[in-house]
Amino acid sequence: MMALVIAMVMMVAMGTTAMAATITVTQSPTGGTAGDESYVAYKIFDVTKTATNATWTQNDDNTGAGEDTGFAYTIDADSPWLTAVRATGAYTLTLSADETVYNVTLNDGFNTEAKAIEVAKSLLAAAPASAEKVEFTSSETPVEVDDGYYLITSSLGTNLILATSTVNLTTKNQYITDNKTVEETNYNIGDQVKYTITVNIPSTVDFDKDVIVHDTLDDVLAYNAATTGDYAMTYTVDGASNGTVHDSVTVTKQAPSEEDEEDQCTFEYKLDISALAPTGTNAPAAHTIVITYYAELLDEAAADTDYHNKEYTTYSEYKTTEKDVTIQTYDFDLEKSFTGDTDNTSLSATFILVTDSEDEDTAIEFTSSGANYTKTDSASAGSGSTTITVTQGTTTNVKGLEAGTYYLIEKTTANGYNLLTTPIAVTIDEDGNATVGTTNDLLSQDDTDDTIVVENQSGSVLPSTGGIGTTIFYIVGA
Numbered sequence: 001m002m003a004l005v006i007a008m009v010m011m012v013a014m015g016t017t018a019m020a021a022t023i024t025v026t027q028s029p030t031g032g033t034a035g036d037e038s039y040v041a042y043k044i045f046d047v048t049k050t051a052t053n054a055t056w057t058q059n060d061d062n063t064g065a066g067e068d069t070g071f072a073y074t075i076d077a078d079s080p081w082l083t084a085v086r087a088t089g090a091y092t093l094t095l096s097a098d099e100t101v102y103n104v105t106l107n108d109g110f111n112t113e114a115k116a117i118e119v120a121k122s123l124l125a126a127a128p129a130s131a132e133k134v135e136f137t138s139s140e141t142p143v144e145v146d147d148g149y150y151l152i153t154s155s156l157g158t159n160l161i162l163a164t165s166t167v168n169l170t171t172k173n174q175y176i177t178d179n180k181t182v183e184e185t186n187y188n189i190g191d192q193v194k195y196t197i198t199v200n201i202p203s204t205v206d207f208d209k210d211v212i213v214h215d216t217l218d219d220v221l222a223y224n225a226a227t228t229g230d231y232a233m234t235y236t237v238d239g240a241s242n243g244t245v246h247d248s249v250t251v252t253k254q255a256p257s258e259e260d261e262e263d264q265c266t267f268e269y270k271l272d273i274s275a276l277a278p279t280g281t282n283a284p285a286a287h288t289i290v291i292t293y294y295a296e297l298l299d300e301a302a303a304d305t306d307y308h309n310k311e312y313t314t315y316s317e318y319k320t321t322e323k324d325v326t327i328q329t330y331d332f333d334l335e336k337s338f339t340g341d342t343d344n345t346s347l348s349a350t351f352i353l354v355t356d357s358e359d360e361d362t363a364i365e366f367t368s369s370g371a372n373y374t375k376t377d378s379a380s381a382g383s384g385s386t387t388i389t390v391t392q393g394t395t396t397n398v399k400g401l402e403a404g405t406y407y408l409i410e411k412t413t414a415n416g417y418n419l420l421t422t423p424i425a426v427t428i429d430e431d432g433n434a435t436v437g438t439t440n441d442l443l444s445q446d447d448t449d450d451t452i453v454v455e456n457q458s459g460s461v462l463p464s465t466g467g468i469g470t471t472i473f474y475i476v477g478a
Contacts, residue, residue: 042150176211180196181325199313211271332398344392360409418456
């Protein structure tokens with residue numbers, strides 16, 4: 001939360017009777033939805049006008065000092081805040097002639113945002129039990145309070161606010177922000193999909209509150225629960241994957257919160273950031289936590305379909321906007337044609353699909369259902385087959401592939417037909433379109449639906465001059 005910087009020129013003179021001030025909470029987060037936060041206002045100093053045109057103006061961007069003209073600030077000699085005020089080192093207190101109040105002036109060097117935050121935290125830490133306070137929620141504002149110099153705490157953190165006369169003060173909080181990314185846009189079935197969540201934590205949050213990341217996986221994505229190895233969940237804090245800063249923060253995977261009936265997410269990450277709170281004279285700092293985890297794409301995934309992973313983060317009553325990243329897996333259709341006997345639906349050939357045309361050990365394993373072949377996932381691995389059977393008159397679908405180049409190698413064909421002697425390159429682009437790498441008389445493609453048609457010709461392969469076949473004839477003749 002942005003501390004509203006109160007760096008002011010304080011006037012020593014006493015003035016007229018104080019009027020009421022109004023505190024208005026307007027929550028205007030960027031990229032999220034603010035809930036009904038709770039606030040507590042403590043009056044630290046009294047304020048009186050020293051001029052009829054006294055004004056106090058808050059800077060529009062809330063990054064610098066407000067302007068204070070025509071006010072004087074005092075604190076009662078018996079105020080329960082006196083010890084806490086002196087401990088900040090920010091103010092000079094001058095006892096009045098009648099010894100009932102101290103006139104207050106701001107010391108040099110405290111006219112900055114960072115110093116205002118330090119003062120606010122110091123005052124809050126030393127808040128006396130007997131201190132009077134006004135409690136309200138954002139939806140209950142504006143609330144009227146006496147003119148004064150106020151320390152206002154909220155369920156989002158701490159503000160140091162000056163409320164004067166008829167000025168309406170608007171608190172503008174720095175909220176937690178987040179982002180969700182996926183490493184690639186398309187995957188093979190059975191692949192481990194890498195997701196990354198980045199959570200940015202401002203310096204002015206309440207570090208005692210948990211940050212909850214809510215994540216929803218599509219049903220065809222299975223969270224990888226490995227605790228060690230390449231696919232285990234990992235996280236970094238401010239770029240460090242180990243060491244004091246990293247180890248002081250805990251990120252715990254848990255089931256969705258039961259108290260939030262609207263939360264239909266698959267799982268949550270609970271971020272305990274309490275150890276990041278500044279201590280002693282340490283200045284508050286912003287932090288970045290990056291979480292990486294993996295989910296397997298299962299064989300239920302259909303081709304050319306968006307599969308979603310959604311995420312949002314909550315902190316107190318604040319909720320970030322939902323992030324949605326999608327992935328796909330692709331397919332292609334394969335048909336077989338036998339010249340001279342194109343109506344015979346009993347003729348078939350078998351293929352393997354490899355990722356390296358020179359290495360048949362790279363053949364991809366599929367499970368089949370009729371003419372549909374689906375790349376195996378981890379649960380079905382080893383139970384499928386690398387063989388794809390294509391029957392004349394039937395379109396065979398091969399699915400579960402990421403973008404890239406594959407090679408069809410014909411292993412068997414119908415009796416009386418020539419076996420293809422060279423692999424067929426099939427390239428799937430980033431949009432899921434499948435094309436053949438080269439075309440010849442035995443290979444064609446239907447441009448309307450990306451169906452690849454492979455033709456087998458009848459006849460026998462005869463030896464040619466200079467081939468091994470004629471050498472055999474010479475030996476036999478001899």
